Amino acid sequence: MIPIGGATDYVSGAFFILNCINLKTVEKGVDTELFLTYKYYSVILHCNIKGTVENMPYDYKQTHENILSSARTQFKEKGFRDASVRNICQSAGVTNGAFYAHFKSKEDLFGSIVEPCIEGLKELYCEEKDLCLDIKSSEDIIRAFRQSYSSADSFVNYLCKHREDFLILLDCSAGSEYENFQEDLIKTEAASMTSFLNISKKYVKNPGNITENIVRLGASFLIMTLFNGLRKGMNSEEILKETAMVSDYCIAGYRELLGI
Secondary structure (H helix, E strand, O other), X not given: OOOHHHHHHHHHHHHHHHHHXXXXXXXXXXXXXXXXXHHHHHHHHHHHHHHHHHOOOOOHHHXXXXXXXXXXXXXXXXXXXXXXXXXXXXXXXOXXXXXXXXXXXXXXXXXXXXXXXXXXXXHHHHHHHOOOOOOOOHHHHHHHHHHHHHOHHHHHHHHHHOHHHHHHHHHOOOOOOOXXXXXXXXXXXXXXXXXXXXXXXXXXXXXXXXXXXXXXXXHHHHHHHHHHHHHOOOOHHHHHHHHHHHHHHHHHHHHHHHOO
């Protein structure tokens, strides 16, 4: 089968040869029957090549994956801002027209890579956020702290499973709508901790010792430990080990500050 990319050249060359033959035929005064024979084969050639090109299967899924693969490489090397649709298409072996049959824009393409990671993380977060709200004593507070930090297992495993795309999200998203992802996650974690502490304050001695800044520092410490482990290429066990130490550190600090 003739490759699509070369079919046009093949047809052009074939018709060029046939037309030359036709001209020579006429010039030499060869009879009409021979001339029509050449024209007949010219038409047959046209139909066969045209049919080959038009019936060539278009693998939408493979093209889609090729674009995504190329985009991951371009985003990692150049970042979102400096990566270009042109270079992504060139590396993927597709035309710009084919690109826009799959994605609306470079931003849409970037979102197709990182958005599934974000959504998966949100689902995990929603599963865990309500586990620690049944507080009736200071002992429940400590239990809730430990339960909350111990749930890092599912987060770490998820992050490691999608490491490549999370690193693109964390380090290559400048200029996109996702460039503040890490900071937004820290704010979300800090807001969750603040809600927990507000529920718990009647069971502690020193509720006024916990300020907004301290809560934010605690949230940042934990999240940065997770993401820095990804950046360093640590496996899930190594990241969990560091996360456990950070958890013990934070719990000890909160116990001292709250007086429990």
